[in-house]
Amino acid sequence: FDNTIWITYNTSNSGLPHNLVRDLAIDGDENKWIASGGGLVKYDGSEWFVYDTSNSGIPENYATGIVIDKEENKWIKIGDGFGPFLGVVKFDGNDWTVYNTSNSGLPNNWIGAITAQGNGSVWIGTGGGGLAKFDGINWTIYNTANSGLQHNDVTAIVFDENGKMYVGTGGGLAIYN
Numbered sequence: 001f002d003n004t005i006w007i008t009y010n011t012s013n014s015g016l017p018h019n020l021v022r023d024l025a026i027d028g029d030e031n032k033w034i035a036s037g038g039g040l041v042k043y044d045g046s047e048w049f050v051y052d053t054s055n056s057g058i059p060e061n062y063a064t065g066i067v068i069d070k071e072e073n074k075w076i077k078i079g080d081g082f083g084p085f086l087g088v089v090k091f092d093g094n095d096w097t098v099y100n101t102s103n104s105g106l107p108n109n110w111i112g113a114i115t116a117q118g119n120g121s122v123w124i125g126t127g128g129g130g131l132a133k134f135d136g137i138n139w140t141i142y143n144t145a146n147s148g149l150q151h152n153d154v155t156a157i158v159f160d161e162n163g164k165m166y167v168g169t170g171g172g173l174a175i176y177n
Contacts, residue, residue, distance in 0.1 A: 015048020016041060023065040027072055035063035040076055040091070057096025060086050069116035077111040085109035088124055105139025106132055112155040113168070123165070125154025131167060142176075149174055 001007075010019050017038025025033045034041040039052030039061045052061045058076065065077035072093070078086040087100030087109045100109045107129030114124050124132045130143030130152045143152050151171030158166050167174040 015043070015050060017050045017052065017061075022063065023077075025066045025068045025074070027068050027074075033066050033068065033074055035066040035076060037062055039063060040066065040074070051091070057091075057098075058089055059098055065111070065114055067114050067116050067122070069122060070118065070120050075114055075116065075122055077114055079110070085111070085127075087111065088114060099134070105134070105141065107141050107143070112153065113157045115157045115159065117159055118163075123157050125157050125167065125169075126152075127154075128152050130154060131157070148176075 009016055011017065016034070016036060018036045020037035021034055022037070023035040027033060030045070032043040034043065039050050040058060040063045042049045042051070051058050053059065058078070060078045063076050063078060067075045069075065074091040076089045076091065078089055087098060087106055088111055090097045090099065099106050101107065106124065106126070108126035110127030112125045112127050114122065116122050121133050121135045124134065126132060130141055130149055131154050133140040133142070142149050144150065149167065149169065151169035153170035154167055155170070156168030160166070164175060164177045167176065
């Protein structure tokens with residue numbers, strides 16, 4: 001929308017591999033990153049590039065969320081809720097790293113929310129495992145057993161300008177500072 005005209009991009013007039021767009025992010029170069037039902041898409045304003053299982057390290061074509069951290073790494077939620085829950089994938093521009101319960105401190109592979117904090121940490125909300133904080137080296141888990149988190153199903157995470165975190169859960173809203 002340019003304040004006058006809406007432009008629609010879909011599979012018939014663009015490089016989108018699927019019409020279901022689940023999430024969007026914009027990197028420091030103004031590239032648009034699109035989590036779609038057909039993979040991860042990068043749109044630079046003129047060209048479309050699709051990252052999917054045929055040409056990248058992404059383990060599943062159904063991308064449900066994306067966030068970009070301060071190092072410009074793309075963190076992608078993978079899995080659709082009907083098939084396997086595969087965890088989170090980090091793409092640094094060259095390499096793909098999958099984080100799940102079998103190879104990291106992630107407590108559950110179902111990912112309800114993901115956000116990047118200004119200090120470089122990535123926060124991942126899981127379905128049943130609580131909230132995971134990854135600082136690039138260490139994993140810290142917050143759940144009902146070890147914190148004031150009232151429910152282990154975390155579906156939304158946001159930070160305000162003062163660093164206070166708001167966490168949406170299956171049991172209500174939690175605020176952490």
